[in-house]
Amino acid sequence: VLDFTVENLTAEEVARLRAIYEPLTHSVRDLVDATIRTEVGAEEVAEAKAAIDAATARLRTKQVDGAFGIRFSSDGDQMPWGNAVTGMRNPTAPPLVVEHESDGGVFADFHLGAAYEGPPGHVHGGVAALILDHILGEAASSPDSPRLTGTITVRYLRTTPLGPLHVEARIDRTEGVKTFAVGHISDDQGVTVRAEGVFIQPRWTRD
Amino acid sequence: VLDFTVENLTAEEVARLRAIYEPLTHSVRDLVDATIRTEVGAEEVAEAKAAIDAATARLRTKQVDGAFGIRFSSDGDQMPWGNAVTGMRNPTAPPLVVEHESDGGVFADFHLGAAYEGPPGHVHGGVAALILDHILGEAASSPDSPRLTGTITVRYLRTTPLGPLHVEARIDRTEGVKTFAVGHISDDQGVTVRAEGVFIQPRWTRD
Numbered sequence: 001v002l003d004f005t006v007e008n009l010t011a012e013e014v015a016r017l018r019a020i021y022e023p024l025t026h027s028v029r030d031l032v033d034a035t036i037r038t039e040v041g042a043e044e045v046a047e048a049k050a051a052i053d054a055a056t057a058r059l060r061t062k063q064v065d066g067a068f069g070i071r072f073s074s075d076g077d078q079m080p081w082g083n084a085v086t087g088m089r090n091p092t093a094p095p096l097v098v099e100h101e102s103d104g105g106v107f108a109d110f111h112l113g114a115a116y117e118g119p120p121g122h123v124h125g126g127v128a129a130l131i132l133d134h135i136l137g138e139a140a141s142s143p144d145s146p147r148l149t150g151t152i153t154v155r156y157l158r159t160t161p162l163g164p165l166h167v168e169a170r171i172d173r174t175e176g177v178k179t180f181a182v183g184h185i186s187d188d189q190g191v192t193v194r195a196e197g198v199f200i201q202p203r204w205t206r207d
Numbered sequence: 208v209l210d211f212t213v214e215n216l217t218a219e220e221v222a223r224l225r226a227i228y229e230p231l232t233h234s235v236r237d238l239v240d241a242t243i244r245t246e247v248g249a250e251e252v253a254e255a256k257a258a259i260d261a262a263t264a265r266l267r268t269k270q271v272d273g274a275f276g277i278r279f280s281s282d283g284d285q286m287p288w289g290n291a292v293t294g295m296r297n298p299t300a301p302p303l304v305v306e307h308e309s310d311g312g313v314f315a316d317f318h319l320g321a322a323y324e325g326p327p328g329h330v331h332g333g334v335a336a337l338i339l340d341h342i343l344g345e346a347a348s349s350p351d352s353p354r355l356t357g358t359i360t361v362r363y364l365r366t367t368p369l370g371p372l373h374v375e376a377r378i379d380r381t382e383g384v385k386t387f388a389v390g391h392i393s394d395d396q397g398v399t400v401r402a403e404g405v406f407i408q409p410r411w412t413r414d
Contacts, residue, residue: 020249021242024256028235028242031263032298035228035235036275036289038266042227048262049231055255056238059245067321067328067369068243082243082324084331091239092299092322114274115299117289118341121274124291125356126340130333133361134325137332149332153360154340162274 008074021081021089028091036114078143085134096131096167098138106139107168116162123160125193128185131167132195136181139169140199147179152197160185160192169195177201215281228288228296235298243321285350292341303338303374305345313346314375323369330367332400335392338374339402346376347386347406354386359404367392367399376402384408 009017031052038045068082068089081089086096092115096108110131118124133152140147169183178198185193216224238259245252275289275296288296293303299322303315317338325331340359347354376390385405392400 020252021245024245024252024259025242027256027259027263028238031235031259031266032239034263034266034270035231035298036294036296037270037273038228038231039269039271040266044265044268045227045231048265049234051258051262052231052234052238055258056234056241058251058255059238059241059247061251062246063241063244064246066244067324069324069327082321084323084325084334087243087324089243090322090324091242114289115297116291117274117276117294117297118291119355120276124337124341125344125359126337127291129336129340129359129361130331133333133336134331148326148366149361149363151360151362152332152336153358154336154356155358156356159355 007071007079009071009079010074014073014077014079018088025089025091032091033114085131094131096134098135103170104139105168105170106135107166108135109164109166111164112162114162119159121162123162123165125154125156125159128156128160128193129154129195132169132183132185132193133197135167135169136183136195136197137199139171139183140179140181140197145201145205147199147201150178150198150200152195154193154195156193158192161187163187172196177206214278214286216278216286217281221280221284221286225295232296232298239298240321292338301338303341305342310377311346312375312377313342314373315342316371316373318371319369321369326366328369330369330372332361332363335363335367335400336361336402339376339390339392339400340404342374342376343388343390343402343404344406346378346390347388347404352408352412354406354408357385357405357407359402361400361402363400365399368394370394379403384413 071079081087085093087093094110096110098106098108100106112123116123116127167185172180172182182196184191278286288294292300294300301317303317305313305315307313319330323330323334374392376388379387379389389403391398
């Protein structure tokens with residue numbers, strides 16, 4: 001059984017925490033990109049490293065044990081702020097901001113830069129799988145009924161360029177505890193990667 | 208056609224560049240973890256952010272255009288230092304250090320922390336797919352014959368805990384330009400995720 005921490009934070013408290021930590025995450029995301037691309041020399045790198053280590057030590061003076069987890073606000077909203085794909089507090093997340101459509105479909109418009117590279121100038125195939133796994137899972141889940149990936153198949157039509165991208169997914173059908181979802185990533189020339197997956201309602205959420 | 212930049216760096220120059228940039232990447236990876244987990248207050252966060260922004264600006268005074276790409280040393284070794292899974296210069300990469308066995312199999316022992324979370328305390332299912340896509344691709348490829356993912360199927364046996372993990376892959380069979388590879392991720396209790404994939408020799412590398 002997974003540990004979903006209930007914090008019962010008010011909407012005001014959630015907004016206050018977001019205002020503190022979201023700008024920090026943006027800055028670290030920018031630093032990640034600069035770290036990959038920089039060509040400055042040894043001395044400047046050493047000085048930047050020392051400043052970064054000092055900032056890290058300061059941030060670690062008070063921190064949660066282990067990973068961030070998922071917390072809930074008092075109105076039941078999930079706060080998956082550490083999530084590897086959508087986490088507002090996770091600098092390795094693009095992050096995806098997932099939009100829900102009235103017909104149950106979900107989509108996100110996002111941008112992938114240097115941190116997501118596989119083939120030169122292109123998205124790592126595994127990063128495409130990461131994003132599709134997440135978005136199909138969001139399409140298959142509802143707030144009161146999370147679903148975890150059972151099996152996912154990802155088909156690569158062509159390499160996906162780094163830059164502005166779109167991803168979308170929807171439920172194809174549901175059979176008992178299994179929900180079948182489909183989706184794809186596209187650039188401005190069309191679809192680059194397709195996925196289909198089976199998502200399972202965890203035993204501990206079944207009645 | 209992908210742009211593989213040839214730099215013809217000597218082994219000494221490669222070692223010199225690694226000595227400059229690898230410690231910086233380690234530090235930024237540590238900062239990413241601290242950014243997700245910190246609970247310090249608004250003032251300390253703002254001060255850390257200012258120091259980070261200054262370091263980023265300094266690193267950006269000289270940088271490559273776009274993503275890092277793949278460069279080659281003079282002895283033909285690839286330097287995929289920006290790679291999202293293995294990149295020595297990519298703070299979002301765990302990074303995986305892939306070992307090659309004499310029978311053609313590949314494996315890596317690695318550690319996933321807070322940055323890779325999906326379900327509370329557990330690896331994001333998509334991160335497992337990311338890592339399996341990479342390692343199956345490495346098993347299917349050889350230095351003179353890279354192969355890109357055609358299709359990959361990932362099966363989740365149970366949720367994978369954050370912490371020390373193992374991944375391995377091998378070629379199942381090759382049929383013309385298609386190589387079929389299989390692999391899995393395991394923790395100390397056994398296999399958590401299995402994958403099988405078809406990897407294609409790109410048209411531009413065929414004779």
